[in-house]
Amino acid sequence: MIAYLLNLAQLAAIFGLLSVSLNILIGYGGIFSVAHAVFFGLGAYAGAHVALDLAPDILLAALAAALTAGVLSALLALPALRVRGEYFVIASLGLQMLATTVFTEASDITGGLGGLVGIPPPTVFGVSLADPLAFLLVCLGFLALALAVVRLLMRASFGRALMALRDSESAAEALGKNVPLLKTLAVLLGGAFAGVAGALFAFQEAFVNVESFTLDQSVLIMAMVIIGGAGTLAGPLLGTVLLLALPAALTFIPGLPPTDIGAVQQLIYGLAMTVLMIFRPAGLAGRLAGRR
Template sequence: MTYVLHLAVMLGLYGMLAMSANIAIGYGGLLSLATATFYGIGAYLYAWLSVTAGWSAAAAFPATIAGGALAGGVFALATLRFRNETFTVATMAVQMVAFGVFYNWTDVTGGPYGFPDIARPSLFGFVFESQTSFCAAVLALCLASCVLFRFFSRTRFALALRTLREDELAAASLGIAPNRTFAAALVLSAMLAATAGALFACYVSYVDPTGFAIGESVFILAMLIVGGSGNLKGPIIGAAILLALPEALRFIGLPADVAGPLREIIYGFLLIVLMYLKPKGLAGDYAIR
């Protein structure tokens, strides 16, 4: 049962991360490889606020989301000067810089030793201590994100974003401000990823930098590619498939040191094959260009 709950928590967290990447990549067409940056910022910021600064969860969560928004704004300022491949390189550089900060700023993040002793959150006196209650909270938040996402996808803003994705010059000539719209999308995406990061921090109670390296960004991107992007169901399907893959390998009974790389080999091949045969992914509306 604990195992099923663990998988459900993971699906909830990665569902949110895939949705976050979907806003930038699937709607904005901005191929960013920095999703894990905001995931990490969320995790460390929540950890720092709740442990070092001693804030309650009710204060630390909103503050973390606000911090994610701020980081997303700075990120937009630094990277929206670029488009296409140059944008991707810039996001990779940001991801590398962020990892360097997580890893080397030992006074705050604990560096390679990690940040321990993060407590489960409590709200109005109720502590989400048991696996069941925490899982319910994560799934509820993921569901809420889905509902908000559904709402977002029908707004004028999402339409403007999709127009920009298809043809930036044409969209600009219609009066859509490219950089302002893209920046708003990146901020929204960062807020969602930071929320997932904060939840992750209280779930595992210990964060270390290896979970927020560029490989994690690639993994989240792979969810979008496999499931498809530009709508709500694609990323969720992708997250479910890529999370089920290692579990399936485990049931076959492979040793862990082979199963880990093998999982990555399978999803690497999936990327190549899907890009060739089905660039929109299994259930997506948008093919990355």
């Protein structure tokens, strides 16, 4: 049971990091991306390759993942950021679909559907993190770092400019803000943290393949942010814990055949998204209902 809870806690920390990173885009930047799993994946592949080919050092893997995912996210976002609203969502959907195909086909790098197997347990400065508790602490450390960065930045002029842009792009432009630069920086930061989450995920599962980086995963991350409350510090964490605890909670419902658990879980998750958007669109932790 302890091992199970530790495993769940590790996943919660990793997905918490992931939703905090998406919140920078959706919540603070008003950039509605449905392709976040792509950057999670890029980080996971980069981290896995560092671990398999160089050394399983978690800091090195996280750095490589952050660079790969951050830089690529900024490069990919540059052309797409020129368009607004619906177009950006559709472009990100298209990117997600293309990336899934590329991840599957580029099997020399990604292992295709077979994935990259046998990722060794992580170390930090040569000290093994094979103990689940130690690894959990490292994951929580990264999460805390991300939260601190977000809190700091959002109080600085960068964050204020970003949020001004979210609330009214033309007003921000009129105030002399460099809109494309602000947006690109937000995407870069979000992509880099998603990449770090990917590297942690690769170590946690000891295995990565394309199935973890599909549209469904992107939507799950988006749901964590939206259900918890976009644009708040605690919201994405709340959403993460709720959505991760859901499958575990369902296994305790008596009389539910194990083969149906997956479908029932999806049903509740979809229903929660719809009902929440109707009655509480700012999310559970959101204060400013009807702001947007």
